[in-house]
Amino acid sequence: MRYARTAAALAALALAATAMAAHHEKPERNTLVIQADFAGLVMTGVAKSVSKDLEVFNVRPLIPLYDIRAASESLAYNAQTWPAGTVFVSVVDPGVGTSRKSVVLKTKNGLYFVSPDNGSLSGPAEDYGIEAVREIDETVNRRPGTEWAHTFHGRDVYSYTGARLAAGVIGFEEVGPLLEPAVIRLELEAGSYDDQVFEGQVAGGVDRLGNIYFNIDRGLFERDAPGYGDVYEIVITNDERVVWEGSMPYVKSFGSVPVGDNLLFINSSGLLSVAVNQGNFADKFGIGYGPDWRVRIVKRR
Amino acid sequence: MRYARTAAALAALALAATAMAAHHEKPERNTLVIQADFAGLVMTGVAKSVSKDLEVFNVRPLIPLYDIRAASESLAYNAQTWPAGTVFVSVVDPGVGTSRKSVVLKTKNGLYFVSPDNGSLSGPAEDYGIEAVREIDETVNRRPGTEWAHTFHGRDVYSYTGARLAAGVIGFEEVGPLLEPAVIRLELEAGSYDDQVFEGQVAGGVDRLGNIYFNIDRGLFERDAPGYGDVYEIVITNDERVVWEGSMPYVKSFGSVPVGDNLLFINSSGLLSVAVNQGNFADKFGIGYGPDWRVRIVKRR
Amino acid sequence: MRYARTAAALAALALAATAMAAHHEKPERNTLVIQADFAGLVMTGVAKSVSKDLEVFNVRPLIPLYDIRAASESLAYNAQTWPAGTVFVSVVDPGVGTSRKSVVLKTKNGLYFVSPDNGSLSGPAEDYGIEAVREIDETVNRRPGTEWAHTFHGRDVYSYTGARLAAGVIGFEEVGPLLEPAVIRLELEAGSYDDQVFEGQVAGGVDRLGNIYFNIDRGLFERDAPGYGDVYEIVITNDERVVWEGSMPYVKSFGSVPVGDNLLFINSSGLLSVAVNQGNFADKFGIGYGPDWRVRIVKRR
Numbered sequence: 001m002r003y004a005r006t007a008a009a010l011a012a013l014a015l016a017a018t019a020m021a022a023h024h025e026k027p028e029r030n031t032l033v034i035q036a037d038f039a040g041l042v043m044t045g046v047a048k049s050v051s052k053d054l055e056v057f058n059v060r061p062l063i064p065l066y067d068i069r070a071a072s073e074s075l076a077y078n079a080q081t082w083p084a085g086t087v088f089v090s091v092v093d094p095g096v097g098t099s100r101k102s103v104v105l106k107t108k109n110g111l112y113f114v115s116p117d118n119g120s121l122s123g124p125a126e127d128y129g130i131e132a133v134r135e136i137d138e139t140v141n142r143r144p145g146t147e148w149a150h151t152f153h154g155r156d157v158y159s160y161t162g163a164r165l166a167a168g169v170i171g172f173e174e175v176g177p178l179l180e181p182a183v184i185r186l187e188l189e190a191g192s193y194d195d196q197v198f199e200g201q202v203a204g205g206v207d208r209l210g211n212i213y214f215n216i217d218r219g220l221f222e223r224d225a226p227g228y229g230d231v232y233e234i235v236i237t238n239d240e241r242v243v244w245e246g247s248m249p250y251v252k253s254f255g256s257v258p259v260g261d262n263l264l265f266i267n268s269s270g271l272l273s274v275a276v277n278q279g280n281f282a283d284k285f286g287i288g289y290g291p292d293w294r295v296r297i298v299k300r301r
Numbered sequence: 302m303r304y305a306r307t308a309a310a311l312a313a314l315a316l317a318a319t320a321m322a323a324h325h326e327k328p329e330r331n332t333l334v335i336q337a338d339f340a341g342l343v344m345t346g347v348a349k350s351v352s353k354d355l356e357v358f359n360v361r362p363l364i365p366l367y368d369i370r371a372a373s374e375s376l377a378y379n380a381q382t383w384p385a386g387t388v389f390v391s392v393v394d395p396g397v398g399t400s401r402k403s404v405v406l407k408t409k410n411g412l413y414f415v416s417p418d419n420g421s422l423s424g425p426a427e428d429y430g431i432e433a434v435r436e437i438d439e440t441v442n443r444r445p446g447t448e449w450a451h452t453f454h455g456r457d458v459y460s461y462t463g464a465r466l467a468a469g470v471i472g473f474e475e476v477g478p479l480l481e482p483a484v485i486r487l488e489l490e491a492g493s494y495d496d497q498v499f500e501g502q503v504a505g506g507v508d509r510l511g512n513i514y515f516n517i518d519r520g521l522f523e524r525d526a527p528g529y530g531d532v533y534e535i536v537i538t539n540d541e542r543v544v545w546e547g548s549m550p551y552v553k554s555f556g557s558v559p560v561g562d563n564l565l566f567i568n569s570s571g572l573l574s575v576a577v578n579q580g581n582f583a584d585k586f587g588i589g590y591g592p593d594w595r596v597r598i599v600k601r602r
Numbered sequence: 603m604r605y606a607r608t609a610a611a612l613a614a615l616a617l618a619a620t621a622m623a624a625h626h627e628k629p630e631r632n633t634l635v636i637q638a639d640f641a642g643l644v645m646t647g648v649a650k651s652v653s654k655d656l657e658v659f660n661v662r663p664l665i666p667l668y669d670i671r672a673a674s675e676s677l678a679y680n681a682q683t684w685p686a687g688t689v690f691v692s693v694v695d696p697g698v699g700t701s702r703k704s705v706v707l708k709t710k711n712g713l714y715f716v717s718p719d720n721g722s723l724s725g726p727a728e729d730y731g732i733e734a735v736r737e738i739d740e741t742v743n744r745r746p747g748t749e750w751a752h753t754f755h756g757r758d759v760y761s762y763t764g765a766r767l768a769a770g771v772i773g774f775e776e777v778g779p780l781l782e783p784a785v786i787r788l789e790l791e792a793g794s795y796d797d798q799v800f801e802g803q804v805a806g807g808v809d810r811l812g813n814i815y816f817n818i819d820r821g822l823f824e825r826d827a828p829g830y831g832d833v834y835e836i837v838i839t840n841d842e843r844v845v846w847e848g849s850m851p852y853v854k855s856f857g858s859v860p861v862g863d864n865l866l867f868i869n870s871s872g873l874l875s876v877a878v879n880q881g882n883f884a885d886k887f888g889i890g891y892g893p894d895w896r897v898r899i900v901k902r903r
Contacts, residue, residue: 346682398856
């Protein structure tokens with residue numbers, strides 16, 4: 001996961017959401033959140049035609065074209081703070097017109113994810129747990145009058161179904177038949193800790209901010225009993241070639257080191273991360289991410 | 302129209318909207334949708350000052366600067382799914398400070414479009430039909446205290462009037478005096494079908510997706526009795542120079558051909574289109590659009 | 603200020619807002635407006651977890667990374683039209699993890715601004731006046747379960763506090779202890795008028811539109827008794843080197859001159875400005891802004 005959350009962090013966040021929800025008494029309306037790899041307000045219009053009272057948000061920036069892994073990571077990352085009942089629609093659908101299934105995933109924390117089952121649901125399934133999966137029955141859950149259209153299921157099926165679910169026009173059981181509680185998973189890997197050495201990979205962060213993070217969560221990292229100020233030796237390799245090698249302090253936050261200095265820290269998703277304070281570590285040192293980008297981390301003792 | 306809709310498609314969509322609206326009984330609030338060629342939330346703030354209950358969406362990405370044709374196409378395209386009563390404000394206004402009229406167009410399907418009458422309303426008028434046009438009476442429908450400002454009618458007149466209309470502070474008849482039921486039209490052209498040959502132009506799609514479409518709608522195309530799998534010969538010319546020539550199958554959707562293959566299909570707006578599955582046809586082959594870009598399409602028999 | 607408002611303009615706008623608010627009688631819900639130098643809907647989700655009824659807007663485009671001056675200007679510019687009670691959250695926080703204070707500024711026109719006190723609040727304080735400043739008490743106003751997170755106060759403190767304030771879960775006095783009514787100010791400067799000569803600096807407008815404006819507001823400019831059509835001689839220098847020199851008419855709006863011609867005008871924020879009609883003056887002539895970019899303006903008599 002680009003921004004995977006640790007189990008501990010998730011439990012804490014779920015508690016927080018529950019505590020906050022207790023402020024309310026009257027029936028609440030649920031929000032629809034739409035992400036896609038193209039722009040426009042056509043899908044939002046569908047939702048408002050289902051119910052003018054429905055609130056809709058569109059994820060920006062757009063998901064990169066056809067990038068199912070990015071869709072999966074964005075869904076899981078953005079959903080982390082939303083209340084139970086929120087419905088997410090994801091339309092990254094390079095296989096539109098093939099036999100991939102159109103489904104609604106309900107996660108254990110009460111969120112709904114409407115998407116083609118093409119890997120986009122991998123992140124939410126992993127982070128929040130699968131409660132149930134239903135296949136969308138298009139004989140019921142398709143906008144009337146759109147049977148001629150074969151290229152824009154986001155408009156005619158996904159946002160329509162998501163909006164009906166969020167607005168309470170249909171319940172989850174009316175989406176369509178139950179499937180096995182499983183979705184297509186993208187391959188993921190966890191880092192390791194043996195003999196005081198962390199091994200893992202650069203899991204993401206190669207973006208506008210450039211704060212890279214590893215598949216090493218704070219639970220695993222704490223097994224090394226780190227203290228703020230401890231110095232760690234870090235080697236980042238690409239296909240076994242060393243791309244960056246050096247040491248930096250483990251600190252609480254960016255402001256703990258001078259501007260321009262490197263830091264090792266736990267990011268807001270609970271993952272061990274490396275950054276330049278007010279700089280872009282990935283850009284500066286040409287770091288990429290994925291299975292070919294490995295990291296080795298050892299405390300200087 | 303960049304994404305023109307066919308009459309048949311529109312009728313179907315209107316039916317769908319009506320069917321969906323029947324779910325509601327209590328009075329509904331209408332939404333304001335703002336598009337402009339500049340960013341910021343100043344116009345949104347005007348709307349919320351008119352009524353804190355008003356919901357507002359901003360079209361992203363921005364309309365290209367001063368591009369009235371893009372404004373017209375975006376208005377018509379984005380409006381296709383919204384319920385009756387929705388108010389669209391369009392602020393692409395290169396002639397601010399000249400005598401172009403400020404108007405509200407009401408279309409036959411019950412949508413409202415607030416804009417300078419500079420061609421921006423061409424698309425909605427064509428696709429949805431003109432019910433009535435009123436000129437905005439600025440002695441009433443202008444934000445108090447802004448008489449000194451001459452360069453931002455989007456803030457002081459258009460979003461203010463649109464918000465008052467959407468919130469029910471004024472009715473349509475209070476916008477200002479009725480004009481002739483007409484707006485300034487941008488030149489458009491329809492494709493032709495004679496002797497089993499389609500002739501037309503590349504009407505749009507030269508964008509992030511690159512799925513180009515022609516001014517040949519599905520009603521016209523069906524006159525050739527196409528079947529999925531039929532192969533069509535296509536020639537695209539720019540100023541009579543051949544830019545692309547080849548054949549491809551007519552299929553249902555992207556997934557009907559291998560990744561990287563070309564396909565001929567009906568797009569979600571009901572227009573005949575050409576794409577590379579998971580690629581960008583326009584970029585790959587250097588295709589543009591507009592009157593100088595012609596297409597000739599014939600079924601291989 | 604990039605788009606500073608004059609006192610006269612502000613007074614007028616405030617009157618307008620008051621007049622508009624009078625339309626309402628039932629209790630109104632307040633809106634949350636979030637700006638940041640990074641994307642995503644995580645902070646929006648926090649707000650919706652506080653109250654599903656809360657409406658949230660996200661400022662786009664993003665604030666440039668770590669750019670506190672841009673944050674300050676954007677806050678002041680975008681807030682100009684919003685009704686009293688609106689809560690703005692600004693998360694441009696290069697010093698996260700240092701001792702900069704987390705505060706809520708209430709301005710004299712009844713708006714709230716939640717931000718680190720790092721200069722981001724300079725613009726709103728100047729334009730709208732300081733009513734009071736409170737420091738956020740994180741023992742109360744921090745999302746439960748997030749004590750382990752040290753790098754994303756925007757999620758855990760600012761949007762959480764802003765949402766609670768907007769939704770009425772807490773009142774302003776429950777934010778935390780009162781501070782001195784002051785915020786960190788960014789250095790600003792006003793233009794001058796002596797012996798019929800204006801001296802000032804290019805204050806902004808070096809953007810997508812390129813309509814540059816000076817630190818000369820319309821109140822000051824009127825002291826020269828300008829009439830539409832009067833011609834002004836303008837010299838723009840960078841570090842005392844002349845970058846542009848010429849004359850242009852003072853006019854009402856863009857459409858008052860032919861396309862491609864230069865114009866001198868009062869922009870929508872009430873500041874003296876220079877533009878090319880339907881062009882980008884800053885780009886065309888290589889104009890920058892800031893203290894090193896000076897302007898001298900004299901009427902041709």
